[in-house]
Amino acid sequence: MQHGQSSTRSTISNNSCNTIFENSLKKEKEPDTDQLPLIDISSLTGVGSSTFLEKQKCKRQIIEASKQWGFFQVVNHGISNELLKKMNDEQMKLFGQPYDEKSNKKVSLSNSFLSNAYRSGTPTPTNQFSWFEAFHIPLSDIRSGNPQNPNNNTLRTTIEKFTTTLSELALKIAEVLAENVGCDAKGLAGYFAENCSEKTCYLRLNRYPPCPISSDQVVGLMPHTDSDFLTILYQDQVGGLQLVKDNKWVTVKPNPQYLIINIGDLFQAWSNDLYKSVEHRVMTNNKFERFSAAYLLCPSHDTVIQSKGGPPLYKKFSFGEFREQVQEDVRKLGRKVGLPRFRL
Numbered sequence: 001m002q003h004g005q006s007s008t009r010s011t012i013s014n015n016s017c018n019t020i021f022e023n024s025l026k027k028e029k030e031p032d033t034d035q036l037p038l039i040d041i042s043s044l045t046g047v048g049s050s051t052f053l054e055k056q057k058c059k060r061q062i063i064e065a066s067k068q069w070g071f072f073q074v075v076n077h078g079i080s081n082e083l084l085k086k087m088n089d090e091q092m093k094l095f096g097q098p099y100d101e102k103s104n105k106k107v108s109l110s111n112s113f114l115s116n117a118y119r120s121g122t123p124t125p126t127n128q129f130s131w132f133e134a135f136h137i138p139l140s141d142i143r144s145g146n147p148q149n150p151n152n153n154t155l156r157t158t159i160e161k162f163t164t165t166l167s168e169l170a171l172k173i174a175e176v177l178a179e180n181v182g183c184d185a186k187g188l189a190g191y192f193a194e195n196c197s198e199k200t201c202y203l204r205l206n207r208y209p210p211c212p213i214s215s216d217q218v219v220g221l222m223p224h225t226d227s228d229f230l231t232i233l234y235q236d237q238v239g240g241l242q243l244v245k246d247n248k249w250v251t252v253k254p255n256p257q258y259l260i261i262n263i264g265d266l267f268q269a270w271s272n273d274l275y276k277s278v279e280h281r282v283m284t285n286n287k288f289e290r291f292s293a294a295y296l297l298c299p300s301h302d303t304v305i306q307s308k309g310g311p312p313l314y315k316k317f318s319f320g321e322f323r324e325q326v327q328e329d330v331r332k333l334g335r336k337v338g339l340p341r342f343r344l
């Protein structure tokens with residue numbers, strides 16, 4: 001499968017991608033930054049006790065970070081360190097299988113929920129290449145693994161626990177963001193739970209192998225925005241994730257106890273550009289392999305996205321139309337155009 005074709009995330013336009021990439025090269029020598037907002041969300045997740053005022057403060061921090069950065073990190077997110085470690089271990093075992101096993105249908109013999117889930121590289125015509133491999137797993141497929149097969153059980157049960165908690169967290173954060181753009185709590189109750197189900201949400205397990213090639217043309221993952229409401233990312237200690245802030249690439253200092261949240265295209269359109277769906281990419285590492293897991297909160301295809309708050313900047317569109325447009329652009333132009341296609 002081509003990166004950006006049937007996936008909900010896709011590469012951004014070649015021109016903007018190249019400009020950003022070239023700009024970033026000039027700035028590559030700048031030190032890593034640790035400025036990405038870090039938010040204690042215990043008042044949302046119920047980890048420990050918290051007051052009404054603490055909850056209000058936490059909501060304000062989420063909203064502010066989504067407006068200013070489109071990205072933030074969270075602690076006290078409700079996923080134990082043991083589960084995060086287990087997820088990482090299972091991911092290493094999965095990617096550690098021989099290429100023929102993990103990449104072709106053979107894997108379906110032992111892991112039917114992983115059949116057709118494997119992706120690698122960037123076959124789309126662009127002048128950059130992505131150095132990664134990934135499993136793209138619709139949540140509804142997770143339960144369809146062969147229960148008879150003991151090899152697949154720990155992987156599947158770990159993924160199930162991991163995604164169950166991430167789904168709950170994603171809904172809580174989505175509701176905070178939606179409430180702030182004029183959706184009353186009554187209108188909201190159930191909106192995300194109804195429209196973003198396990199049939200429509202995904203888990204992506206990513207591996208970035210050590211990359212011996214030192215070239216501007218090779219990155220771990222090309223600059224892109226996510227075609228979803230929001231993404232929750234778990235990354236290991238290796239690092240390499242960068243995002244655009246004030247027209248510069250900013251490196252996210254890794255901390256495997258944090259989760260990273262980023263706003264996707266749908267929330268940007270829904271909030272009339274209040275929240276930012278920002279470009280991000282992954283740099284290669286010549287010594288260490290890197291693992292990450294991304295949970296994508298996506299709605300069903302018939303969910304309508306309508307800008308709220310002020311004169312709409314985007315025409316109304318369904319998620320199905322958005323995805324079709326992305327896929328058509330990738331097919332015809334070799335790149336995602338994304339939200340500009342729907343701007344009024």
Ligand SMILES: O=C(O)CCC(=O)C(=O)O
Binds near residue numbers: 233235291294
């Ligand atoms: O691996 C990462 O840090 C980023 C992954 C990502 O952007 C994605 O899966 O869309």
